Amino acid sequence: MTIQLQSQSYGKSRVRFTKVTRQVNIHYLVECTAHVQLAGEFEKTYLTGDNSQVIPTDTIKNTVYAIARKHQWVDIETYGMQLTARFLRDFRHVSSATARIEQVCWQRAIVDGNPHEHSFVRGPMEIAKCEVIQTSESCFVESGLSGLQVLKTTASGFVGYIVDPYTTLQPTEDRIFATTVDSTWRWAEGPANCDATREQVRDSIVKMFATEYSPSVQYTMYRIGQKVLQDLPVIKDISFSMPNQHRLLVDLTSLGVDNANVVFCPTDEPYGDISATFGRT
Missing domain, CATH: 3.10.270.10 (Urate Oxidase;)
Known part of the structure; x- marks a missing residue:
């Protein structure tokens, strides 16, 4: 009997980050959780234990943080596209990159009837979410609310x-x-x-x-x-x-x-x- 590898992917899940954008008189806050999955030419690590094509999941985690820091983005969909594009651009053996992003709601605190410049309170419990699946030929984006x-x-x-x-x-x-x-x-x-x-x-x-x-x-x-x-x-x-x-x-x-x-x-x-x-x- 021959055992075949029929499908495979791997990545890093539940990578949380809080990003603060500081302007002169006001700060902006976003807080997200990222889940990243990669597919491509990773068969050797499954079949022979050869890790020469493996991007460590710790590197994937660090990439989540680095892209959040280096790029400006107005919504999680844009961030997801920037994040997945990095893996396809820098690693030719990656055929597709998938990012699921979830964002919790922080609202600006109201003090004496005025929005505070750097203090926030947790808003409604619903989660903004998106999924981005990017290949060299296409980019699929699905958005949502849960x-x-x-x-x-x-x-x-x-x-x-x-x-x-x-x-x-x-x-x-x-x-x-x-x-x-x-x-x-x-x-x-x-x-x-x-x-x-x-x-x-x-x-x-x-x-x-x-x-x-x-x-x-x-x-x-x-x-x-x-x-x-x-x-x-x-x-x-x-x-x-x-x-x-x-x-x-x-x-x-x-x-x-x-x-x-x-x-x-x-x-x-x-x-x-x-x-x-x-x-x-």
Whole structure:
């Protein structure tokens, strides 16, 4: 029997950095985590232990820091393209470089009603993200937003579903709807105004979630995708993952306490796992 190497890649994950850009009277802050994967002519190290073509993962880590320092960039997409380009430019045996970048939100602190020049507070918990896959012939960029937690206490229901001998779920036209939205999108012609686009996508998610009655997670997901694609022609298609994070009414009858939709128990698992991709025809 012959054992063959069918595919391979390697890299460095969870390389975190904080970058401070100091101007005369104000500082700017970004904080990111980078994950880098390289593919190319690395077969010898797998098959013979010959490391002569291996770029150490410690070098990959240092490259993450060096490119963050040497280059100016306005968004993580631009940084990801600069980072992956370095590996293709300097190492001919690298056929593709992939960078996944995640950025947490730090907001300028407000002191006495004014934004402070060098102090920040942690903002919303959602994460800006992108993936850049670059070869000598192409550069693919996908952007996204994850960890956006939303909840509404009414204007949601679930009826008309299949009922079989194993069904215990009761239909309702008034329930709590909670989810954590993970969204990714591809660009129609390449990245453009990435941070502003990401904020518009976020606004569309929140608006459609809050203002329309939800007969199902699936339909709400569709309506959000529809609005994003109508409002943002720069986006080619958009994908969502929206787990249904249940709030279960606590039964207090044994305690002699009435509980008419007041006290609920949040449950992390099990949860409904719903995803879809929407694009233009």
